[in-house]
Amino acid sequence: MKKLINDPEHVVAESVEGFGWAHSDIVEVRLDPLLVLRRGGAVAGKVGLVSGGGAGHEPLHAGFVGVGMLDAAVPGAVFTSPTPDQILPGLTAADSGSGVLAIVKNYTGDVLNFETAVELAEDEGVSVAVVVVDDDVAVKDSLYTAGRRGVAGTVAVEKIAGAAAERGDDLASVAAIAARVNANVRSMGVALTACTVPHVGRPSFDLPDDEVEIGIGIHGEPGRHRIPAASADVITGMLLDPVLEDLEVARGENVLLFVNGMGGTPQSELYVVYRQAHRLLEERGIIVARSLVGNYVTSLEMQGASVTVLRLDDELTELWDAPVHTAALRW
Amino acid sequence: MKKLINDPEHVVAESVEGFGWAHSDIVEVRLDPLLVLRRGGAVAGKVGLVSGGGAGHEPLHAGFVGVGMLDAAVPGAVFTSPTPDQILPGLTAADSGSGVLAIVKNYTGDVLNFETAVELAEDEGVSVAVVVVDDDVAVKDSLYTAGRRGVAGTVAVEKIAGAAAERGDDLASVAAIAARVNANVRSMGVALTACTVPHVGRPSFDLPDDEVEIGIGIHGEPGRHRIPAASADVITGMLLDPVLEDLEVARGENVLLFVNGMGGTPQSELYVVYRQAHRLLEERGIIVARSLVGNYVTSLEMQGASVTVLRLDDELTELWDAPVHTAALRW
Known part of the structure; x- marks a missing residue:
């Protein structure tokens, strides 16, 4: 470690x-x-x-x-x-x-x-x-x-x-x-690597070099299943589909699309995931009215990402847009 | 990869x-x-x-x-x-x-x-x-x-x-x-792990599990020397000392202290580094007038950090504080 x-x-x-x-x-x-x-x-x-x-x-x-x-x-x-x-x-x-x-x-x-x-x-x-x-x-x-x-x-x-x-x-x-x-908000994540809790000193779980864990928890809890490492576009679909299915977002609705990094993921990869999630939403006629991309809810140095969709109405949009002044979120 | x-x-x-x-x-x-x-x-x-x-x-x-x-x-x-x-x-x-x-x-x-x-x-x-x-x-x-x-x-x-x-x-x-x-600005970084360029497919350099590279470049270029993994406080001193020596900051001067993550470092670790750098500056009578902590100049998923000190005068402080509205920096 x-x-x-x-x-x-x-x-x-x-x-x-x-x-x-x-x-x-x-x-x-x-x-x-x-x-x-x-x-x-x-x-x-x-x-x-x-x-x-x-x-x-x-x-x-x-x-x-x-x-x-x-x-x-x-x-x-x-x-x-x-x-x-x-x-x-x-x-x-x-x-x-x-x-x-x-x-x-x-x-x-x-x-x-x-x-x-x-x-x-x-x-x-x-x-x-x-x-x-x-x-x-x-x-x-x-x-x-x-x-x-x-x-x-x-x-x-x-x-x-x-x-x-x-x-x-x-x-x-x-x-x-x-x-x-x-x-009105649903998420699902993927891990490419485990993280190491400092006072434990060894990775929280074993993940082979050629596999990723779909549905990972933010403490490294088991997800739905492990799959052979796949392309970002394939993985993004595997995260977004269950989110949309559970949330039952309809064509024409506005959403916030939030791609969250798990801590050790390069920002460039988060935007590759964002791109595909945005495309998939547009294909379904869902309007990406707001977006957020970055490391906001992490698992130490874990590599991976999660996709979150929030169904927006006018009031939620107005409150999302309202001024905020914190260390991590500011506008 | x-x-x-x-x-x-x-x-x-x-x-x-x-x-x-x-x-x-x-x-x-x-x-x-x-x-x-x-x-x-x-x-x-x-x-x-x-x-x-x-x-x-x-x-x-x-x-x-x-x-x-x-x-x-x-x-x-x-x-x-x-x-x-x-x-x-x-x-x-x-x-x-x-x-x-x-x-x-x-x-x-x-x-x-x-x-x-x-x-x-x-x-x-x-x-x-x-x-x-x-x-x-x-x-x-x-x-x-x-x-x-x-x-x-x-x-x-x-x-x-x-x-x-x-x-x-x-x-x-x-x-x-x-x-x-x-x-008026100087920096020095440390790598705990290498990063992997996508089209190369293997880590840019080898760094044993018990060593860190002091003075790393943002493409993984060799730094000054490798040392056995040490505490954050020791490493922070090894980054800050050459920065201050080169910059010749005097007691009573104002500085911006910037702790930058290399991409794969948990934010909590960046604040541990920030804490020690802040303490060391105060011990020397240097005033930390502004600060910035986060992943701003990264090397893909490399774990590590750099410490940057900028000597501030009134005009530079005013320009630093001026409104900015970008994806990564906003106030």
Whole structure:
């Protein structure tokens, strides 16, 4: 294992500390427990947005803290849920009195720990709504999940719910918007290589030199099947087809097309995937109204990509377009 | 070799075509010869900025085309200079009558091909100034270079010269600003792994599992020396020290600190490097006034990073802060 780290036990804290120094105009970092907060704290009259989960998926979630998106991100150890004790101060710090929406990816540990933290926060008088993101169509139930996994669609939930909170929607409305995004977003990914968790020191799984894993999870959980390495165009079709089938997008509908890199994929390859996904959507008469391409929900240095489609209506489009000022997403 | 590509011969064109579709609000892509142009074409009264070079370093340069940065980018084949015939239409398309600044990384092929294209453009009545970027302190002369190589500092040259052009500076002034940035920026990189050029199909060099290459070039050219894999903090010091020594930054001066990923490095590791570089600069009394962290000048899927320091004065800071709207840099 070769990594640009010091002690594997301290990699998350050191990385988040560096992140805080690099983006001190946007965030404030607390080290004990580890938290990334929107600079200036909770905004009066605004619903707070909190997300979190295991580290190793950067820029998710800390990279999405800032104006128009999250108020707090809670990073756990690599691929490990943050504890309730760590989530709780994230929830309270994000509350200005207007309540907090917790955005949780659907993994058993995350769901349980957030549930416990939410109970504790409510005991302290914070109103909390929860949305569980489960956009991955690859598998139903998996190594760490009951039901579908939450993957790259989380970015859309955080961006759009963040814009709704920023314009002044109340907690019930922000939660409803987040649920609407989750209901209309689907993803599926592929891995070309495994990744290595620092404190484990060996690749999470074995993938032969001539095979790829279709439907991979963002922690390297098994997908649907392994196939001999194929062309980008063939693989893109194998990712997009189940997404569209599950989402039942109709001809003439507008979508956001999001091609996400798993961390170790050259950007040029992501655009080759984007090109084919865009072509396949156009062939079906689906309108690619918005797009996003890049490393947003990663699995350390894994090579691979995922394709996410979000069905857009006018309101979701307007909220997607609303200004955002975070380390990883800015317009 | 596993890559998300189709035919290795078409990967650059397909990727650039996908890039153009994903960012059609910012750029226009021409496929023959391959060119990425600022949407809407040359801006009346504004000096045009053109850069280019081998593909495989994305988002450089196409990701920096747009308001406040480049007017045209000319991508060659992977790690191969674009031809004069391809550069020429980039230069003419970027000219609104106010002249064009060509920003060229210091590699023999790029310098020669741009020189030829500049002569041809001048024959057609376009005034062209050239700045050659050579910020890499690792080696003097190398596999593809007489003198120092141009690496991540190119981003600073393109951003700051782009802002000078956008505010209406004339060609001589924009060229002088670009030269001033180049005179005040230095970089050095490290590779943990090699990358594989698609049409070659095998890694560019061999790097044992327990060694890293200090001073690597962005095409995998040899650096200064190989060392046994060390901690991020040790490696960061080995990159930063020669940069500061060469740049002769004094206590109390302001700098931009830029930690660049080579393409396959997890973002969390880049922030571990950033943290240590920031600490080392502060220890020397140097003020980190601005920062940038991410994959901006890559080498396909190479794992590694580079550290760039730019000495800032008030004008360079103001131009760095000026609005930019490109696919890869936006504020």
